[in-house]
Amino acid sequence: MSACEDEHRVHFRSQVPSLDGTHYKGQAGRIAVIGGSEEYTGAPFFSAMSAMRGGADLSFVFCPRNAAQIIKSYSPDLIVYPGFDALGNECTALARMHAIVVGPGLGRTDHAAEVFEKVLSYAIRSGTVLVIDADALWFLSQSPNLFAEIANSAEGFHVYLTPNKVELDRLLIAAAVDSTVQLVKLLKGKAVIIAKGNKDVIVSLNVQAEISTKASQKRVGGQGDILSGLLALYAFWMLRSRPLPCGPGYGVDGCLVTAAVAACSITRDATYQAFLKHRHGFVASDALAFVAEAVSKYVSDG
Incomplete structure (x- = not known):
């Protein structure tokens, strides 16, 4: 772990909810995942369950009706709403959520596009991560006008973009910029971008970090979904205190990057431990089983 990563780790550790029995249900995090489709039921499950394994009290999945029973069957620990109409006309069902993930397994139908824009609009209005x-x-x-909506959103709205290389290239072309740094500037600092790969490169307006700790050497679907759930939860943890704690970069920017460093580091460690055990047979559900252990190691004093 580099000196920079260790600084973020200390910063993050100061914000982890204590396990002293004094908190009420939901106080450590209520995370919503909006996604899933008939073809892709694993993605929203991995995202929501990683938030639970990462320290959240409650995870909610909003998904199509034909995916709900399947996702429910994966775990009794998740609260699953069948049909995106459960969100409500103005996404009122999200009012109690501390952070939102949108996209895992969502599909690319016209209705899915409407759901995405509806959730984005709600998050901008409410200031929810x-x-x-x-x-x-x-x-x-596919909708470059949404870049302007994000860029011109009111103070208090924060969004993470989590592209792999192909997704990042597509975003750069759509935004007509040449680099991740330029895209962050175009979005006026409202977004933190995590470019996933052999190294996870985290870019905000004022703070950057690279995470190159060991990860699985086999790339399978679901690893990015695990990251997304942890990211949503840890952003809530880092931003919930006022005034914000001091740390690398300070302020909102520093806290958002610290959350990203923690989420990336824990995801990479969980996938690496699962890979060592299963090698060529490694799948994402194997990594999910190691998330809690990776969290414990990351927040320990050792």
Whole structure:
């Protein structure tokens, strides 16, 4: 772990909810995941369950009706709403959520596009932390006008974009910029971008970080979904205190990057431990089983 990563780790550790029995249910995090489709039921499950394994009290999945029973069958720990109409006309169902993930397994139908724009509009209005992942990144790249909506949003709105290389290239072309730094500037600092790869490169307006700790050497679907759930939760943890704690970069920017460093580091460690055990047979559900252990290691004093 580099000196920079260790600084972020200390900063993050100061904001982890204590396990002293004094908190009420939901206080450590209520995370919503909007996604899923008939074809893709694993993605929203991985995102929501990683938030639970990462320290959240409650995870909610809003998904199509034909995916709900399948996702429910994966775990009794998730609260699953069948049908995107459960969000409400103005996304009133999200009012109690501390952070939102949109995109895992969402698909690319016209209705899915409407759901994405509805959730984005709500997050901008409410100032709720939003993680835009997977298919939601595709919709963003197809609607460049949404870049302006994000850039011109009121103070207090914060969004993460979590592209892999192909998704990042698509976003840069849509935004007519040449680099991740330029895209962050175009979005007027409202977004933190995590470019996933052999190294996870985290870019905000004022703070940057690279995470190169060991990760699985086999790339399978679901690893990015695990990251998205942790990211939403840890952003809530880092931003919930006022005034904001001091740390690398300070202020909102520093806190958002610290959350991203923690989410990336824990995801990479969980996938690496699962890969060592399963090698060629490694799948994302194996990594999910190591998330809690990776969190414990990351927040320990050692």
